[in-house]
Amino acid sequence: GAVVSQHPSRVICKSGTSVKIECRSLDFQATTMFWYRQFPKQSLMLMATSNEGSKATYEQGVEKDKFLINHASLTLSTLTVTSAHPEDSSFYICSAGIMAGTPYNEQFFGPGTRLTVL
């Protein structure tokens, strides 16, 4: 099956610093990548949709200047949390979509990145 990796798996940083998370599709080319956020005991909340070579589309309430997304190639997307604060601590998960069209499209999820901001 399709494999998606994320790096780093865990990161601890000081408040005010920036953190970059990488998402890679290892054995397929993903036209679209998605970034989710998951708080403890809660479900996944979509933050943004990223298409290769174009600007990301952010969900309502997600600050685009704080969560910078770059999708430079069909196999790599990055999420940078700028000026991180303790409330940004969360589990960040990316997924890569194979836009096969009909009848449906599948997303394959990375293993997630646990961000802790002190």
Next chain:
Amino acid sequence: TQLLEQSPQFLSIQEGENLTVYCNSSSVFSSLQWYRQEPGEGPVLLVTVVTGGEVKKLKRLTFQFGDARKDSSLHITAAQPGDTGLYLCAGEFRSGAGSYQLTFGKGTKLSVIP
């Protein structure tokens, strides 16, 4: 906003028992996917159902998509401790100009006691 109501939120059962998890919405989805997530890991796709009324089986797991493609269920027969985990349903819908998204239910945390 597409909403998916998933129930129950928590389920603790004895090994060998059967269980059903439900996923309901007022919206029609082009497809519905079921995932299982272990703590500290990303969700793993179990199955995708597309056609109204569709039933898919994966060993002891049976997935059904409602006729109107607004609801789905996951039934586990003779649950095993290895089935313990967080089960998530996610509905696919088309948004904007041809793009698509997944909206997730809140999940069902299943514990199977040996």
